[in-house]
Amino acid sequence: MSYISLENITTPYCLENVNLNIEAGEIMAVLGFTGAGKSTLLNVIAGLTEYKGDVYFNQNNMNHIRTERRNVGYLLQDIYLFPHLNTFDNIAFGLRAGGYPDDEIKEKIDSILHLLNITHLKKRYPKDLSGGEKQRVGLARSIIIEPKILLLDEPLSSLDPSTARSIRKELKVLQKRLNLTILYVTHDFAEAKELADRIVVITEGQIKQLGSVHDIFNLPAEEIREFISAAISV
Amino acid sequence: MSYISLENITTPYCLENVNLNIEAGEIMAVLGFTGAGKSTLLNVIAGLTEYKGDVYFNQNNMNHIRTERRNVGYLLQDIYLFPHLNTFDNIAFGLRAGGYPDDEIKEKIDSILHLLNITHLKKRYPKDLSGGEKQRVGLARSIIIEPKILLLDEPLSSLDPSTARSIRKELKVLQKRLNLTILYVTHDFAEAKELADRIVVITEGQIKQLGSVHDIFNLPAEEIREFISAAISV
Amino acid sequence: GCSQSTAPKESASAQNATSEKDISLDVAVEYTDHAAAFYYAQGKNLFSGTGIKINDVKVYASGVGVAAAFTKGGFDVSYMCLVPAIFTYANGGVPIKIIAGTHKNGYGLIVNSAKIQELSDLEKTGIKIANGPEGTSTDFLQKLLIENKNIDSEKIMSNTVRMNAAKQLMALRSGKVDAIFVPEHFATLAASFPSMKMLLKSTDIWPDMQGSVLVVTEELLKNQPETVEKLKEINKNSIQLMNENPQAAAEIVAQNLNINQMMVKEETQSPEANLEVTSEIAAASMNNLIMTPEISIEEVQAVIDKMYAMGYLTKSFDAKEIMAVD
Amino acid sequence: MIEDKGDQLEMKQNILKNNLLHLLPITLFLVLWEIAGQTAQTPLFPPLSKVIEAFGSLLRNGMFLKGIVASFGRVLIGYILGSSAGLFVGIIMGVNKTAERSLRPLISILFPIPTLGWLPLLMLWIGINEALPVALIFICAFFPVSYNTLTGIKEVKEEYIKAARTLGASSWYTLWHVILPMASPNIFTGLRLESGMVWRTVIAAEMFAIPTGIGALLMNAESLIRVDVIMVCLVVLSIMCSTFERFFLWLERRTTGAWR
């Protein structure tokens, strides 16, 4: 069985009977128009929204496991760094909530700050960070708790192309190193193409197509042809 | 004598002994780094700042004429549309202050709204306008009072290239139609080149060079060579 | 001490359970010579011989103060004016019984004779009248006066400001008000100030109206009927003795009023109110009271009915409910 | 169609449920009050029914309505005078540096004095008459309104004024058509906050000094131990105050809602 398994997922406002399997260590891109249900799908996996159906992680049913125990790293669509905490404390949040000792926290954070090249931002508050800097801090915050699953909701949408490119590279490296299973929401087909092993296309709360980048590019299903060609032309 | 004449202008914080003559119907671009004194120069002409020296319009000394009687159209650096007035009332402001009758105001505004292609924005408040739309409304507001002199402080800086291009065209048309004398502040050499008859380059409160676009491009004075090459490369 | 901030004490009955002999009582009195019967009894040690120990005496600026304090309990006995006693029972729901009277009459309207010569002058604009808080006997009398003499109620009431008797005297003396409605001994004292005169006595409004009464809690009456009898007896004796020796009575009363002045000053926030009472004033004042333990149910009923008619009470009731006289 | 009907039904049930849930606690509270009052059997804690009864009989008795009208009149007059004067002084200070420099230190001493603190002084200066509560409310409204007006004017960026002047507007025209409208959100906030405060002030003045109005009614009820009347007065006060404040909120939204 797959690492993440969604069976017959239905949510009050959006998803209808969604079935999806994601393998361990895979990067799966989630594509779809605004309002299609991409964020909702991620919320189901993180346990942040009500749903009917079953969610399995590594064959364990997670339906009654609360968000804080699912150990899922989640970079929300607008990041939501805590405004009252500086970079260090934002990243430390999850570790402190988990009761780690201070010196261990410091060590872990120093290494991730170094890895993401944001050591110099350590003392700054979110209001003093640029969009790209916030994105990196958010990423650091969600992976420092060492989740097996990482959910990224349009993490690069507000960045200029060159910054986006460099973060994409770092992400690939991280994913390899930590053997993460990643769901990656994006509007941008080129981005999906560059990062993902497989792509799932959602429209109006339903999965319209699932396959490798190559398959989707070359053989888009009837109802999503228009979407794919629009996404490519951007 | 020229249409606008500045003689020995010195301001408390910035300009030093500036002499400048601008001919009637001319578009003069004002170039210079941030903090060079470009906005200050415009403020002197509009009578919005203290200065020593003399300002002549059409050979009349304006030193003791207050701003509201100088009849200078001025599009400030950040436009400053009145937030409590909608587009129509913003544009009508100068006419109402001048005591024009309502029907005449309506007529004038309808024609300028049409000219600048913003009739559909008539009822909107500034908070609901995009940057480019604000710029057009601001322009309309400053030219509807039919000034002979128009001061524009980086009017196109915050616009995407294609919008900027179309406003530049409209401006040329307007200038011809109303026989305006325009001082046009910009950071962008290309913009200056496209619009202006002559260019004046200011650094550190002093005029470093004054000449036709061609002259300045080919024979920049020693101390502004670096500036020009930087401005061109942008 | 005599401050008001003490918590309700154990009731007399509870204490009685432990010691049959020594009955200690908490007493509330008004700071006027209306309480003369109490002051005199205490001064002449009339209580001690009977096995009653006066545990705590609290002195209040007006009957309204006694009434409000009664609602929180803590007293067994009170010497208070009839009008506040009635609404303590009716509005405050405090189960009390009137066991005797102490005097009739004893209120007066004192005016600044420079400004006011006759009753109709009270209606003039710019005249300021002071009276005690709503529900005091003087307030009741003022309303009666308006009714009886056909004075413009609207004008008078909006000219009337409320303050306690000590403050009324100060205000009259400093010219801030032109007329005051106060109980004795304040009435006589105020009339003794230069250019002030007593325009009306309460007898002119309601002849021989029941003034103050001796009140006990129903609980005391139920559990200690013999103590209540003793209290009545002491009251009767005290009044009789005072009527026989008015001069000696005046001295004791004056002395008591001056002792209590300090606490009342504190309670009424008027440290400046130096209202020293000489024995002459006390004597003159007590002359205006008819001191008698007698009290008639009809008289009390008349007051109750009048209070109901004037809106002090939401419903009328039978005077017998509140009386436990022989 | 059938599904639609079902949905509608469900929706209706939800609405009912939500409203009932909203009403339940307050109903429960009222019922508990009634029961507790009935059980306690002391006039110090009258049951709801007695308070409603008292309200009824107060309404029939002219005194009560007259008291409300008296208080309302004082609030209105004092508030209108005080806030007009506050606006005026605030504007003067906002447009004239000398006026600002002269008045600011004075105002910054007088502003923090609790309004009621003025009562003793005014009792001596004015005496006890209708002018007293009006003067108190005047003070209560004056300082915050002038302060907020000044702040509002100072917060108008100079560039807007410059823009107005290049468009040919005189200082006067600019004041009326640029500065004041742009300062109005701040001014309205001041007016609204004070609209609640003036009620506190008038109540206090009436409790103390002036023998008419709701405050005097409250004090009389206290001395007569009429807790039911006190409670009626408090409910009426609550309604008056919140109506007053809501009026200003509405005014604020109406005048500046479109452009903010």
Next chain:
Amino acid sequence: MIEDKGDQLEMKQNILKNNLLHLLPITLFLVLWEIAGQTAQTPLFPPLSKVIEAFGSLLRNGMFLKGIVASFGRVLIGYILGSSAGLFVGIIMGVNKTAERSLRPLISILFPIPTLGWLPLLMLWIGINEALPVALIFICAFFPVSYNTLTGIKEVKEEYIKAARTLGASSWYTLWHVILPMASPNIFTGLRLESGMVWRTVIAAEMFAIPTGIGALLMNAESLIRVDVIMVCLVVLSIMCSTFERFFLWLERRTTGAWR
């Protein structure tokens, strides 16, 4: 160098000139006060010198300091109790829907009642003792603080809470480390605004009911027609109130200044 010196001199002259300009009006005011007072020769309008004299003799007299301390103590105790309770109830309402639904209608009725309106009721319920002003101040602080706390909590976007939960934080941890810190600006605003109000309340209670404290001093001075003493009290009150408010402003800046 010479030019530099000249500049410095000019700057100094400017500073002097500006400061003098600032001091001039208030000095003028004080001088005028003195002259007017001396001329008027009425105790209703004492000259500045008499007020200062009165201040001196009040300071020597223990009563005055005792009054200030009494008022201050009441404010402190009532304010600490009231705002703690307000915080507590506000938090409960903020995190628990049922609590909010139950309490909100009640609070929205009780909140607008002018604090002083409670005085007659409390006089009957509590009696006239130290608990009375404390209870009044409690009410004065409780409602606005609970209301602002609730508002502050409601304004924390749900997404921050979601983010905290995905990071493994329990509800309790989230409350303490996300919700409350983020609500704190609102909470502090409530605390600060009330810190001025409680002074108004204590003054009123002391003027009316409790015979000690600055309020009582004021009333006594009124009946003694000691305008000089009244003025001293008012200035002291002004200082106390603004110090209190400034303290909260400082606290607000200190705790939330870095990140807002």
